[in-house]
Amino acid sequence: MMKSDISANNKKLAMEKTSLWRPGSHLSSTVRDMPPSGIRKFFDIVVGMEDVISLGVGEPDFATPWHIREACIYSLEGGHTSYTPNKGLFELREILAESTKEDLGLDYDPEEEILITTGVSEAVDLAFRATINPGDEVIVPQPCYVAYVPDVLLAGGVPRPVATRLSEEFKLRPEDFQDAINEKTKALILSYPNNPTGAIMTREDLEEIADLVVENDLLVISDEVYDKLTYNGRHTSFAQLEGMQERTVLLNGMSKSCAMTGWRVGYALGDPAILGAMTKVHQYTMLCAPTMAQVAAVEAIRRGEKEIKAMNREYDRRRRLFVSELERLGLPCFEPKGAFYAFPSIEGTGLSSEEFAEQLLKEQKVAAVPGNAFGESGEGFLRCSYATSREEILEAVDRIERFLAGLGL
Ligand SMILES: Cc1ncc(COP(=O)(O)O)c(C=O)c1O
Numbered sequence: 001m002m003k004s005d006i007s008a009n010n011k012k013l014a015m016e017k018t019s020l021w022r023p024g025s026h027l028s029s030t031v032r033d034m035p036p037s038g039i040r041k042f043f044d045i046v047v048g049m050e051d052v053i054s055l056g057v058g059e060p061d062f063a064t065p066w067h068i069r070e071a072c073i074y075s076l077e078g079g080h081t082s083y084t085p086n087k088g089l090f091e092l093r094e095i096l097a098e099s100t101k102e103d104l105g106l107d108y109d110p111e112e113e114i115l116i117t118t119g120v121s122e123a124v125d126l127a128f129r130a131t132i133n134p135g136d137e138v139i140v141p142q143p144c145y146v147a148y149v150p151d152v153l154l155a156g157g158v159p160r161p162v163a164t165r166l167s168e169e170f171k172l173r174p175e176d177f178q179d180a181i182n183e184k185t186k187a188l189i190l191s192y193p194n195n196p197t198g199a200i201m202t203r204e205d206l207e208e209i210a211d212l213v214v215e216n217d218l219l220v221i222s223d224e225v226y227d228k229l230t231y232n233g234r235h236t237s238f239a240q241l242e243g244m245q246e247r248t249v250l251l252n253g254m255s256k257s258c259a260m261t262g263w264r265v266g267y268a269l270g271d272p273a274i275l276g277a278m279t280k281v282h283q284y285t286m287l288c289a290p291t292m293a294q295v296a297a298v299e300a301i302r303r304g305e306k307e308i309k310a311m312n313r314e315y316d317r318r319r320r321l322f323v324s325e326l327e328r329l330g331l332p333c334f335e336p337k338g339a340f341y342a343f344p345s346i347e348g349t350g351l352s353s354e355e356f357a358e359q360l361l362k363e364q365k366v367a368a369v370p371g372n373a374f375g376e377s378g379e380g381f382l383r384c385s386y387a388t389s390r391e392e393i394l395e396a397v398d399r400i401e402r403f404l405a406g407l408g409l
Contacts, residue, residue: 030153037146038373042357046367053396055384056367058195058341060259064296065307068258071299072292080291086283088116088267089294095301096267104237106245112272115279116297118289120225120253120266121147122282124189127221127249127268128155130277136186141172142375143343145195145223149375158184163377166334166345170199174208181212187219190238193226196374196383197343198336203236210241219274220248225266226339228257228308231316235338239269246271249278256339257308258300263293315340318386318393325397326384329404340387343371347380349407356382363406364399 024032039056046052063069087093093110100106108114117123124147132138132155140148142161152159162180164170172190190209192201201209213220222238239248253266266289268278288294319336326333326344333344346356353370360366371381386393 034150034153039146039369042361042369042373043367045358045361049361049365052361052365052367053388053392053399054367055386055388055393055396056369058385058387059261060256060311060340060387061389062259062311064258064260064263065300065304067303068260068296068300072296075292075295080295082291084116084288084291084294086288087114087279088289089291089298092116092294092298092301095298096269099301100269104240106237106239106269108269109272113269113275115268115275115282116289116294117253117266117268117282118286119255119264120223120251122286122289123251123253123266123268123278124148124221124223125151125154126278126281127251127274128152128157128187129281130274131155131187131219131249132157133186135184137182137184139177139180139185139188140375141177141188141190143170143194143196143371143378143381144189144191144374146373148189148191152189157186160185161375161377163375164197164199165377166381170194170197170334170343171201171205172209174212177209177212181216181218185216185218187221188213189221189223191223193224193230193235193338195226195339196341196369196371196378196381197334198339198341199334200230200235200337203241206236206238206241210238210244213247214243218247220244221251222248223251225251225253225256227252229312229315229340230338231312231319232337249274254297254300257311258297258304259307259311260293260296260300263290263296265289265293265297315387318388318390321390322384322386322393322397325394326400329397329401330409331400331404340385342384342386343378343381344384345380346382349404349409351407353379353382360400360403364403366396366399366403 093114097110128151134156137158137160138152140159140161149159162176227235239245239250249270254260323333331344353372357370369383371378
């Protein structure tokens with residue numbers, strides 16, 4: 001065959017193959033089969049609607065305190081725009097080691113036991129990817145933050161949801177935890193104060209879980225991003241329990257307590273072997289968290305306490321107002337003890353969580369998230385963020401009242 005014939009033939013073959021090209025057939029089956037986040041799906045409806053009151057987004061309505069923004073501006077002016085070490089700015093790791101010692105009484109070595117991540121979201125993903133082998137099971141108490149189940153699946157693991165219930169104040173019961181453990185169980189992800197329920201677990205509650213963790217030789221990934229947002233006393237970290245520091249990958253970040261969601265700074269604290277493995281994944285995927293955001297995080301930890309406390313006091317006022325109004329409307333609501341979400345039961349209305357949320361949005365333009373977006377055991381509930389102004393909360397309450405009246409309730 002002549003050279004020109006070969007090239008014509010190759011072109012013909014390429015054309016034929018192109019006509020067969022279906023990009024969808026090249027997707028990973030894990031990703032293809034993964035449902036989109038129940039929160040995002042719902043908020044696609046909100047886009048383009050006017051006059052909506054949003055109780056939907058899980059982020060503070062406050063802007064980041066000015067001195068924190070200013071620290072970032074100065075750093076940019078100084079030309080600090082290059083990469084930081086993979087593990088994060090040493091100054092940030094050092095101040096985190098100091099503040100963790102002060103807050104929790106725990107020592108972490110800034111060289112080997114602290115990793116700065118792009119938000120807690122990245123830290124959760126890294127913790128699973130660094131520890132899970134195909135088929136390993138991870139116990140996921142639900143309702144919970146929407147990323148845990150997909151992150152376990154992306155790591156090749158098998159999520160094992162365990163329901164928590166209103167009657168148990170949405171705490172993980174040792175009996176339910178025990179029942180979910182088998183020979184394939186490798187880890188438990190704990191998340192208190194909890195999104196979406198606002199539940200906390202006391203030291204005594206956690207101690208019962210710790211006993212089973214030791215008995216079954218499990219790793220605990222503890223997402224404590226709402227640790228500073230508690231309303232009835234101080235938060236207990238799982239890592240503070242006797243013997244638990246070495247078994248716990250403790251995750252936290254700046255997003256919620258410092259009103260810094262858009263900056264993308266989180267961190268992981270834990271055993272050097274696990275942190276080293278997480279750092280390996282991080283260095284190949286993220287390289288480092290944003291430099292200027294890390295500078296801002298140093299300022300937030302060093303001088304942000306006053307504003308954090310002021311924001312907390314305001315969330316607490318809103319919490320009490322909102323929960324009492326929901327009760328007045330006949331929607332029983334568990335008293336949230338942490339984070340900034342109320343999780344009223346809508347079971348008495350006869351509607352499912354999705355029906356309630358969709359109809360409330362369409363008829364009264366109030367956006368809230370159906371409870372089942374956080375796991376099956378969230379069915380019958382609605383997640384409402386009270387990280388919004390008191391005026392907006394009261395307007396939302398009026399609209400919910402009109403919606404309930406329209407249902408004949
Ligand atoms: C429990 C929990 N963990 C992690 C995150 C994500 O935090 P970050 O913004 O630091 O990625 C959220 C956000 O809603 C959350 O509720």
